[in-house]
Amino acid sequence: MGSPANDIDRLVKREYKEGFVTDIDSETLPPGLDEGVVRAISEKKREPQFMLDWRLNAYRHWLTLTEPQWAHVHHEPIDYQAISYYSAPKDKDGPKSLDEVDPKLLETYEKLGIPLEEQKMLAGVAVDAVFDSVSVKTTFREKLAEVGVIFCSISEALQEHPDLVKQYLGSVVPAGDNFYAALNSAVFSDGSFVYIPKGVRCPMELSTYFRINAMNTGQFERTLIIADEGSYVSYLEGCTAPMRDENQLHAAVVELIAMEGAQIKYSTVQNWYPGDEQGRGGIYNFVTKRGACRGRNSKISWTQVETGSAITWKYPSVLLEGDNSVGEFYSVALTNNWQQADTGTKMVHIGKNTSSTIISKGISAGHGQNAYRGLVKVLNKADNARNYSQCDSLLMGDRCGAHTFPYIEVKNPTAQVEHEATTSKISVDQLFYCRQRGLSEEDAVSMIVNGFCKEVFKELPMEFAVEARKLLEISLEGAVG
Amino acid sequence: MLSIKNLHASVEGTPILKGIDLDVAAGEVHAIMGPNGSGKSTLANVIAGRDGYDVTAGKVVFRGKNLLELPVEERACEGIFLAFQYPVEIPGVSNLYLLKTALNSIRKHRGLNDLSAVEFLKLIKEKIKLVEMKEEFLHRSVNEGFSGGEKKRNEILQLAVLEPSLAILDETDSGLDIDALKVVANGVNSLRDEQRAMIVVTHYQRLLDYIIPDKVHVMANGRIVKSGDKSLALELEKHGYAWIAQDPGAAAAPPAGS
Numbered sequence: 117m118g119s120p121a122n123d124i125d126r127l128v129k130r131e132y133k134e135g136f137v138t139d140i141d142s143e144t145l146p147p148g149l150d151e152g153v154v155r156a157i158s159e160k161k162r163e164p165q166f167m168l169d170w171r172l173n174a175y176r177h178w179l180t181l182t183e184p185q186w187a188h189v190h191h192e193p194i195d196y197q198a199i200s201y202y203s204a205p206k207d208k209d210g211p212k213s214l215d216e217v218d219p220k221l222l223e224t225y226e227k228l229g230i231p232l233e234e235q236k237m238l239a240g241v242a243v244d245a246v247f248d249s250v251s252v253k254t255t256f257r258e259k260l261a262e263v264g265v266i267f268c269s270i271s272e273a274l275q276e277h278p279d280l281v282k283q284y285l286g287s288v289v290p291a292g293d294n295f296y297a298a299l300n301s302a303v304f305s306d307g308s309f310v311y312i313p314k315g316v317r318c319p320m321e322l323s324t325y326f327r328i329n330a331m332n333t334g335q336f337e338r339t340l341i342i343a344d345e346g347s348y349v350s351y352l353e354g355c356t357a358p359m360r361d362e363n364q365l366h367a368a369v370v371e372l373i374a375m376e377g378a379q380i381k382y383s384t385v386q387n388w389y390p391g392d393e394q395g396r397g398g399i400y401n402f403v404t405k406r407g408a409c410r411g412r413n414s415k416i417s418w419t420q421v422e423t424g425s426a427i428t429w430k431y432p433s434v435l436l437e438g439d440n441s442v443g444e445f446y447s448v449a450l451t452n453n454w455q456q457a458d459t460g461t462k463m464v465h466i467g468k469n470t471s472s473t474i475i476s477k478g479i480s481a482g483h484g485q486n487a488y489r490g491l492v493k494v495l496n497k498a499d500n501a502r503n504y505s506q507c508d509s510l511l512m513g514d515r516c517g518a519h520t521f522p523y524i525e526v527k528n529p530t531a532q533v534e535h536e537a538t539t540s541k542i543s544v545d546q547l548f549y550c551r552q553r554g555l556s557e558e559d560a561v562s563m564i565v566n567g568f569c570k571e572v573f574k575e576l577p578m579e580f581a582v583e584a585r586k587l588l589e590i591s592l593e594g595a596v597g
Numbered sequence: 598m599l600s601i602k603n604l605h606a607s608v609e610g611t612p613i614l615k616g617i618d619l620d621v622a623a624g625e626v627h628a629i630m631g632p633n634g635s636g637k638s639t640l641a642n643v644i645a646g647r648d649g650y651d652v653t654a655g656k657v658v659f660r661g662k663n664l665l666e667l668p669v670e671e672r673a674c675e676g677i678f679l680a681f682q683y684p685v686e687i688p689g690v691s692n693l694y695l696l697k698t699a700l701n702s703i704r705k706h707r708g709l710n711d712l713s714a715v716e717f718l719k720l721i722k723e724k725i726k727l728v729e730m731k732e733e734f735l736h737r738s739v740n741e742g743f744s745g746g747e748k749k750r751n752e753i754l755q756l757a758v759l760e761p762s763l764a765i766l767d768e769t770d771s772g773l774d775i776d777a778l779k780v781v782a783n784g785v786n787s788l789r790d791e792q793r794a795m796i797v798v799t800h801y802q803r804l805l806d807y808i809i810p811d812k813v814h815v816m817a818n819g820r821i822v823k824s825g826d827k828s829l830a831l832e833l834e835k836h837g838y839a840w841i842a843q844d845p846g847a848a849a850a851p852p853a854g855s
Contacts, residue, residue, distance in 0.1 A: 545685045548647055551669040552679050553699035567689030
């Protein structure tokens, strides 16, 4: 009978099923970053002048910044001149129908389980597929347009709805917000744009599927979602990348804006390549996500399941500006092998009677390091603000780590802020109990971990919840203790 | 059904079982009694295959198979069920889900199809009556916030649903009041049949008033020192375990005057 520690070694074997490379002709800018590159990207996309100016300002500001060092993660310095900032499949001069999309791309998405032919898709989910630096296809656009919903790539939005972009871009995450956000603002190449008009409940789930394919390329996408008064939208985001020995940078920015009475539900299942068992390769996922509850009674809810990436640095946040607005953050972050995650949220209470809920579940296995970092800030005019935070960590094995960094700043005496935290291990007794009932070790671990994550999974849309469970199973394959 | 020959086992190098011989036939209920530290629970755990117990000598054959070679879950699928002395809590996993997953794992092992959700619910609603539990228990997390009595009843519910050939009840009576004890005993009795054997591990005779054993074994210091029929349990009740300890020769008649 093996000792529990040896069993955990076995558990930490996983197979990354999305690790293939698509052999496709790409147009890629040579590595390096200067104003010329910023101009070239803007020119390729035939952007309006305001956009180029915005990018250049961001770039110049970025030059004055240094990488943040406060996160509980360690990596070799990134050489920003060794990265290519633009890579696009060739002949992508705006395919108008699916027939014009390169079959190799269609095949790639088929393999990933994301068919782009509308008749094959899950009913009720519209997809924007982003491949390296560009959007290849957005489905169900016409159907959505019937109710006035705009769902397209941000490049197209810049052509067709420049005023909307100009009004809202950078209004939640300013171009100079932080090092990675500034970099993104300078060089972002594509991403999704959503506008839900007043009073419209978006008739289907919207989703973006991000895929990094090219080597030595960073992906810098930008997502902007605006929910006008009284509207509702549920948005899903998924991501994968090929297995490579080099680290690749993904520095995205997501901005959400909810007007009076609007609700935005944003769900992510992040499965970027995490690196191999020795910790070689994998994506650096340095992402800035923030939503603003601009109007009264608005609500923004972030749900994330983070199983991939070598390093995750990500704090989906909500600015609770409108009175009675609600912010939620539900997170499962898993680190296995040598993965590192520093993730959490910021809830900034600005309006009166605002409330926020934070449920964070961190799972560490192998040599994984998992940190929850969160800020609950109640400003002086935010009367009767409420926050409830719960941070639970689950450890598997004895070489991983869980860390919690909760910050609370309260400037209004009427605020009520609660914080609960637990750390537990999958116990040998739990495993024995399940196995004695006939479950295999893998099934037992998966069941226990799923139970641990239940409060978060129930927030995910149905199809995503199934995918998230499967991902956890794959990520923990062989990880039985 | 179960044949144990000269079983020796140790925990962290300390010998606990020092030569157990035991044969249990289908349809029989065996009680294993003995003072604390005599090795009763160790025997139950070694049969189930718990980590941390090293078998140093001996054989355990269950329905023709060398049990000691099988991993825990295969033993379970082959029909061995252990009702735990201290059932663990599994937060976020509903009782119903665990039961369904367990039953379907065992059915798969036997080459049967998974039960559908409807079939399973029908089955469980039948079984839950045996242990007089409310249906809301099924939707609660496994053992989380259960009282001692509820945990033990839940073990018997699992026993009823999984229908093993050999059920081992490890101190199922500990921590139960008399009403809960009766419920548990009734549940167990209703599951007695020609095909199923049971090993009831207990410290006290009390449980055996309700679950009448065919055979009683007394363990002391890692061995079975005395075997008999149900009257042996009553003798023990009268004389206490000290009586056995004074008579390590075992198998002998009770001392004169008893």
